[in-house]
Amino acid sequence: MKRTWQISTVTDAARARIAAARLAAACGAPPLERAGLAAALSAHLRQCLTKGGVWHLVLTLRADDGGSLLAAEVTPARDADAAGEPPWRTTLACPEPAGSGVPGAVAEDPGALAEALLGADEDTAVVLDKLTEQEELVAFHREELQQTNQGVVALHAELDAAGRAQREAFAAERKARTEAEDARRRLTFLADASAVLTTSLNHHEIVRRLPDLLVPRYAGSVDVWLFDDDDPRRTTPHPSAAVTAARTGRPQYAADRPGDLPGVDDHPPSPLGADRPLLCIPLPARRAPLGVLTLTPPGEHWDPDDAVMLLELTRRASIAIDNARRYEHNRDIAETLQRALLTELPATPGLGLAARYLPATHGLNIGGDWYDAFRQPDGGVITVVGDVTGHGLHAAVMMSQLRTALRAYAVDGGSPGKLLTRLHDFLHHLQPDLYATAVIARFHPDDPTMTWAAAGHPPPVLRGPDGRVRILDAKPGAMLGIPLKQEIADHSVRLSPGSTLALYTDGLVERRARGIDPGIERLAAALGSFGPAELDTDLGGAADGILHPLLSDSERDDDVCLLLCHLRGGR
Incomplete structure (x- = not known):
């Protein structure tokens, strides 16, 4: 079923609003939903009358899953000033199917129109009754909440005393958790970095990957000195701490004050890098060190636990470089043999x-x-x-x-x-x-x-x-x-x-x-x-x-x- 109203005056809008409410009531729509439909439709029709011109309201009623669906659509007339605006639509699901008892059009007599408007306000009265019930319910819960709050205030006083006693324990736990998280972070980095270093069997590639792994999280700069790979064109001398580390096989920390790093010897600041501390770590191998890894700190200095992790990473990097060199040596022999065969x-x-x-x-x-x-x-x-x-x-x-x-x-x-x-x-x-x-x-x-x-x-x-x-x-x-x-x-x-x-x-x-x-x-x-x-x-x-x-x-x-x-x- 479809009905159309032409709206250009307030009376037209009122008749259309009443018709929509009656149609929803005839299909068993609850008062709250009817009131919502009437309010939304009235608000939009008021906007339409403000804009002026002629507007069309189309009410469509169709069956839907044992009930009915009431759809309302408002569009401007083709020759109106608002022509071309998108239509306004709303729908309302009704529990009862549309039957022969669907109400007809609203009479144009002013008395009948006034009576119809008074009848349409019954839904509004129902809504107001519901609001009154909700206000009473809210007032009841507010009283309960006030009584509860008084008990909560008393409880908070007790909890505050207990909280002061627990803050120290929480601080200690937080410190332990932070230390554990830092340790987990270092172990994770060490495992990931080891995996990256051992995936290559080219020792030059391993050396290239070291700065990418360490900078900027654990080092400001990285220099790898390999004894038998030294470029003869390199003119930059090595820091004295790196030479000491190569000669003694022990890590050296070169700075103007002791570093107190575990397993690292303190060394006077190097003239080549007196502005920043240097950590020089030998690259150990099976027989003799392969070289020295020289680092500058990412900040002012290294955390002692970070220094321990760097020593272990250097040891693993040295093993990876040594294994890669042995593989390259064996590969060269194998390729030479293969070409000969x-x-x-x-x-x-x-x-x-x-x-x-x-x-x-x-x-x-x-x-x-x-x-x-x-x-x-x-x-x-x-x-x-x-x-x-x-x-x-x-x-x-x-x-x-x-x-x-x-x-x-x-x-x-x-x-x-x-x-x-x-x-x-x-x-x-x-x-x-x-x-x-x-x-x-x-x-x-x-x-x-x-x-x-x-x-x-x-x-x-x-x-x-x-x-x-x-x-x-x-x-x-x-x-x-x-x-x-x-x-x-x-x-x-x-x-x-x-x-x-x-x-x-x-x-x-x-x-x-x-x-x-x-x-x-x-x-x-x-x-x-x-x-x-x-x-x-x-x-x-x-x-x-x-x-x-x-x-x-x-x-x-x-x-x-x-x-x-x-x-x-x-x-």
Whole structure:
């Protein structure tokens, strides 16, 4: 049901207000809600009459969840001065549904209008009665509150006496809590700083991180003097306290008055920093100090507990620097050994070769992945990629022995399958508990057929001159070295000029969360994306272009080896 009133005078507004109140009463709205609706509507209509013009009031009554919903909306007429103003709306939920007993329009007779207004004030009378009840209730509670306050005043007098006795205890507890919080803060900082220092295995990076950790909370400035890393271009001399700390191995506090810091010797102020105290702490190591850490205080001086924490942090930083240096030394040895074990690819007419080896990002960067390419006495070219299980020096040495054995066996001739079979027997007798995988491909300048064989290794990927890529997934042999007698079979495929073969290890394609097959498909897609000219002119660039999309998504937990063999068009 919808009703509309046109309002331009006070009488129109009064009739609309009375109609809205009657409509709400007919739907069972409580007196308080009816009075609120009438008051809100009257206030807004009074504003409308002040602005002038013609206004429209629309009352809408509709069913809502077993009851009814009364909505009122006031809008200016289209040609009024206030046209364009947003409409004013309000709603009232009524418990009873609208029926046939909905009252009609209010009569225009002044007597009837006055009588209707008197009837509409009944809701106001109910509201006033409610207010009277609330005032009586408030007065009752005020009396109760006054009596309670008298008891509270008496209680406060007793509590004040007890409070004075407890203030000393509270002060002592507060001091203990502050000291405990300071200790917790120092321990937390020490743990966090230790974690930051030990996450890097580069000692230069550790030295760079120290000022960021200490300034400005625990130091105003930080200087790290490493004995064997001293820059010869550095002309600034070291403070005498730092020299003393380096010579004696004990922390030194250089200032014009004693610092009374635990475990720290007092030292006369240094001419190089007489304006501020200096705390010079040796960086201890297993055999001799690595250097000296020199700090200036963040304020006038250090708190003794902060000084103890700085001594411990310096000790941990020294251990981190020493471990990083040992790791860097071992890593350099490992990388030198790895480069020595990987061979140079031969220059072969008609056959382009490009290889890439990337060590794992964890550990000493040395493993059992390897590649090789060499000629046989009959002019054939053997290309091989293999992977010895495990990492470290033992795997690298075993890889070198396998490579040497393969070259020795290949001198006698033999197909890839026969060579792998001999490697299997060699490894089984030499290292019964060590295993390896390998794939060998043989090219011959007088034969367009390539022969290949695999032992527990991912399948080769072949790209034809037309860009089509296929996976050579013929059944491979088992892993080399397992306690099983096996004869590894040869497979052959006819090649056309422009063909490219990719041999690789599982570190390139295998991911723990997705397995190996999706990685092989990604390798095939990357190999097929190159044009023939790119492979003819820049095979090494093509190898880099394959590695980048396959390895950019994660750190390498395994070594990666890739060997591309491209049959040139002029072969």
